[in-house]
Amino acid sequence: MDLGTANTIIIHNGKMVVDEPSVVALENRQPVRMLAVGTQAHQMEGKEPPGIITIRPLRDGVIADFKAAELMIRGMVKMISSKRSWFSPSLRMVVCIPSGSTEVEIRAVRDSSEHAGGREVYMIYEPMAAALGIGLDVEKPEGNMIVDIGGGTTEIAVISLGGIVSNKSIRVAGDDLTADIVEHMGRVHNLRVGAPMAEKIKINVGSALPVLDNPPEPYLVSGPNKMNALPMEVEVTHEEISHCIDKSISKMEEAIMSALEQTPSELYSDIMRNGIYLAGGGALLRGLAKRLSDKIQIEFKVAEDPLHAVARGTGIALKNIHKFNFLIR
Numbered sequence: 001m002d003l004g005t006a007n008t009i010i011i012h013n014g015k016m017v018v019d020e021p022s023v024v025a026l027e028n029r030q031p032v033r034m035l036a037v038g039t040q041a042h043q044m045e046g047k048e049p050p051g052i053i054t055i056r057p058l059r060d061g062v063i064a065d066f067k068a069a070e071l072m073i074r075g076m077v078k079m080i081s082s083k084r085s086w087f088s089p090s091l092r093m094v095v096c097i098p099s100g101s102t103e104v105e106i107r108a109v110r111d112s113s114e115h116a117g118g119r120e121v122y123m124i125y126e127p128m129a130a131a132l133g134i135g136l137d138v139e140k141p142e143g144n145m146i147v148d149i150g151g152g153t154t155e156i157a158v159i160s161l162g163g164i165v166s167n168k169s170i171r172v173a174g175d176d177l178t179a180d181i182v183e184h185m186g187r188v189h190n191l192r193v194g195a196p197m198a199e200k201i202k203i204n205v206g207s208a209l210p211v212l213d214n215p216p217e218p219y220l221v222s223g224p225n226k227m228n229a230l231p232m233e234v235e236v237t238h239e240e241i242s243h244c245i246d247k248s249i250s251k252m253e254e255a256i257m258s259a260l261e262q263t264p265s266e267l268y269s270d271i272m273r274n275g276i277y278l279a280g281g282g283a284l285l286r287g288l289a290k291r292l293s294d295k296i297q298i299e300f301k302v303a304e305d306p307l308h309a310v311a312r313g314t315g316i317a318l319k320n321i322h323k324f325n326f327l328i329r
Contacts, residue, residue: 001073001093001094001095001096001113001311001314002096002126002129002308002310002311002314003022003058003073003095003096003097003109004022004058004061004096004150004151004152004310005022005056005058005059005060005061005150005151005152005153005173005174005175006021006022006150006151006152006174006175006281007019007020007021007022007151007281007307008020008021008022008038008072008073008076009308009310009311010076010077010080010311011311011312011314011315011318012080014315014319016308016311017079017080018038018076018079018080019308019311020037020038020039020042020076020079021038021039021041021042022056022057022058022072022151023037023038023041023042023045023054023055023056023072024036024037024041024054024055024057024068024071024072024075025037025040025041025044025048025052025053025054025055026052026053026054026055026068026071027051027052027053028050028051028052028053029051032067032071034071034074034075035052037071037072037075037076037079038075038076038079041054042054045195045196046194046195046196055068057069057072058152059152060152060153060171061097061098061101061126061150061151061152061153061169061171061173062097062098062101062105062108062109062152063105063108063109063112066108066111066112069108069112070111070112070115070116073112073113073116074115074116074117077091077116077117091117091118091119091120092118092119092120092122092318092321093113093118093120093121093122093318094122094123094124094314094317094318094321094327095109095110095113095121095122095123095124095314096123096124096125096126096129096310096311096313096314097109097123097124097125097126097328098125098126098152098153098155098169099125099126099127099128099155099157099164099167099169100153100155100167100168100169101169106123106328109123110123122317122318122321122327122328123327123328124313124314124317124326124327124328125155125157125164125167125326126148126150126153126155126310127146127148127155127156127157127159127164127167128157128159128164128313128326129309129310129311129313129314129317130146130148130155130277130279130280130303130309130310130313131144131146131157131159131277131313132312132313132316132317133279133303133308133309133310133311133312133313133314133315133316134146134277134279134303134304134309134313136159136277138159138162138326139161139162140160140161141160141161142160142267142270142274143158143159143160143165143263143264143266143267143268143269143270143271143274144158144159144160144270144271144274144277145157145158145159145259145260145263145271145274145276145277146159146276146277146279147252147256147276147277147278147279147280147283147292147300148279148280148309148310149173149174149252149278149279149280149281149282149283149285150173150174150280150281150282150310151173151174151175151281152171152173152174152175153169153170153171153172153173154169154170154172154173154252154255154280154282155167155169155280156168156169156170156255156256156259157259158259158262158263158267158271160267160270162324162325162326163326164326165263165264165267166259166262166263167259168255168256168258168259168262170251170252170255172248172251172252172255173280173282174202174280174281174282176248177202177206177245177248177249177282177285178195178198178199178202179195179198180244180245180247180248181193181198181201181202181206181241181244181245182194182195182198183244184240184241184244185198185201185221185234185236186226188240188244189232189234190225190226190227190232191221191223191224191225191226191232191234192223192224192225192226193221193223197221197223200219201219201221201236201241202241202285204216204219205218205219205236205237205238205240205241206238206241206245206285206286207238207239207241207242207285207286207287208242208245208249208285208286208287208288208290208291209242209286209287209290209291210238210239210242210243211239212238212286212287215238216238216286218235218236218237219235219236220233220234220235220236221233221234221235221236222234238286242287249288249291253292253295253296256276256292256296257296260296271298272298275298275299275300275301276292276296276298276299276300276301277300277301277303278292278300278301278302278303278306279303279306279309279310280306280307280309280310281306281307283302283303283306284302284306284307288300289301289302
């Protein structure tokens, strides 16, 4: 299970069976009852009446609301059992966690997973799972660097001999780019937009560089004027978005440089030869690999299907649960 800030992905027997937004909709009264989870709950965000509340249980890659996280995991596990009549709710699970997680945060993930039906719960650091999902041999005596840009955290790790040699985990990622766009639209255009609309802007015209070989068409955004609440429409270009998210991208660059500074020279030469792998939803941002390659002067490679690299890695870890000694029990 890739328990992400933005999306939760579950792989069972090598097949992806759940890929849903990490959102749960609850009744806003006692006792708390779950109304919807995943896509259904995501469709309710920002539109709920007083009796319903939508919650994103994970913030910055870690559990912020324990009860909501438990209900969300339970709801997503039920999605599998509804598709498979033979599916047992008493599971052996491998769950991803950020490499910078504290003991308290690891405990919260374990407890939520166990309460949701996990019989044996193992944990794996996200960059290690991403490396497995990309297809790297993580147990070789060779350095590989992974940059996993998720919704809440950017995970950077140098991996060799089945372990993380140096790593950096920063809480600047996809959600911060979305927040930059929300702030920019309000400040520059006096247009009030929510996070779902900002996410659409990021997907349609998001860019890490102002100049692209194949630039996207401008995107038309509609919403209320912040000052007088009258309707308005604004055309947004990729150049504009590249400027508004520049500071957050720069923080990612600094974190990558910091991880490289901590890397032993022998592994550094391996990384120069192999390149640096980008995974996670943030890897899909236009021009990001080129910008990082130009800045750091090492080739950055976008993993095949970067959104699901971490989840694929957890599936591989689950199949080889007694082989890998880097799994946390």
